[in-house]
Amino acid sequence: MLTADLIKPRLRIRGNSLTVEMVDSHNVYWLKTAADLITLLGAQVGQTQATWENAVERYEGERVDYITVRGLAKVLADAATFTPLATAFDPVELREQLFARGPAFATRDLFHSRTRTEILRSTAAKLKLSPKALETALFADRPAEYLLTDIGSVWTPDGLLARYNLELSRGVLYWSSKMHLSVHDNYKDLWRYLKLFKLMFEARPIADGGGYSLDLDGPISPFVASTTRYGRQFAAFLPALLLCERWQMTADVRPPMSASDLIYQMDDSTTLRSHFKRSGLFDSQLESDFAAEFEAKFGGQRGKWQLTREDEVLLLGDTVMIPDFALTHKSDGRRVLIELVGFWHPDYLRRKVEKVRAANRRDLLLVVYEGVNLTAEKLHDIPNEVVYFKNKPVLKDIMAAVEKIAELPN
Secondary structure (H helix, E strand, O other): OOOHHHHHHHEEEEOOEEEEOOOOOOOHHHHHHHHHHHHHHHOOOOOEHHHHHHHHHHHHOOOOOHHHHHHHHHHHHHHOEEEOOOOOOOHHHHHHHHHOOOOOEOOOOOOOOOEHHHHHHHHHHHOOOOHHHHHHHHOOOOHHHOEEEEOOOOOOHHHHHHHHHHHHHHHHHHHEEEEEEEEOOOOHHHHHHHHHOOOOEEEEEOOOOOOEEEEEEOOOOOOOOOHHHHHHHHHHOHHHHOOOOOEEEEEEEOOOOOOOOEEEEEEOOOOOOOOOOOOOOOOOHHHHHHHHHHHHHHOOOOOOEEEEEOOOOEEEOOEEEOOOEEEEEOOOOOEEEEEEEOOOOHHHHHHHHHHHHHHOOOOEEEEEEHHHOOOHHHHOOOOOOEEEEOOOOOHHHHHHHHHHHHHOOO
16 A cells, blocks of 8 residues: 555645546556566566665656656555565574674774674574575564565556556545445445455445445544554455446545545546456356256246346345345336355354344245255244255245245235
């Protein structure tokens, strides 16, 4: 993540609005700069982090746009792997032994009887190391001495510029007190990343137009205790929002140069690109097979029910449940939600049952694999219909349960 000194010079304030001055990812000058830095990083493989930082400093030279150069270099370094050296002795213990021998000097004179070279040589002999090996190990635990072992992403110049713009934009959120989101479609991954980053939110359905409205507590909210850790998670969340197709974001932010809250806005017209991966259409072969069989037997004009994938979110306080499928009656719009339960892990089953119980939805049909040991006795206190299957879900039984649920009063 970019540090504040690399973000603040790119911020622009007009009235009570805050914007980020992003780099033109098609600009020839910046494309060349990005290409130079990518090449420079590749040449440092096997060298220390300090060597890389010195190389960037030399590249900057007398450029007046060094803030952007450093920002691009920081993006590269954050994606790279710098590995600590393996040493035969703990660097902390080595330093203790050497420093216990008192001050050392480059040359010997009347008042300075021991030189640094002599102390290193005698200590190395005692430990059965060469002086060079001792000096290498002495500060091996410091990040500056870590070796670049992997540059991480396969970078392209325009890709690096795009990622830099994203890092600038997400860095602003580190100073946010609250955020409001409206998401209208393709929002499955949004909920997954909200849970992954452990963000605090309240959500409600949007009555007109569909989708959901969310209010998130930002890192400088009075309700947040661990500001630094939560701030990193909050800022890291932004690429997940970019995975949605129709969305709007408004955040209250107070960067260091402002004495009052500013409004930071963004929507789906942004040119920012997410590096997060979308989930696959199906989470399991069980779901894929079920959808394929339904399409073969009831798809198109053959049936009166239309199957859709994860199109409704059940809001359960500080978490959500997204049923695997929904069946909507083509004539009257009645709906039945379907959740396939085929994963056997005990923790998964416990969380699943807790969510089903919290949802308390009579229109939610559970399709349960017999082998998961989720017997009728364990589900006795939930209002849902349950269909068990031995090898694969029996579509005839499922559709019979769907018809039964659809006839129930709301």
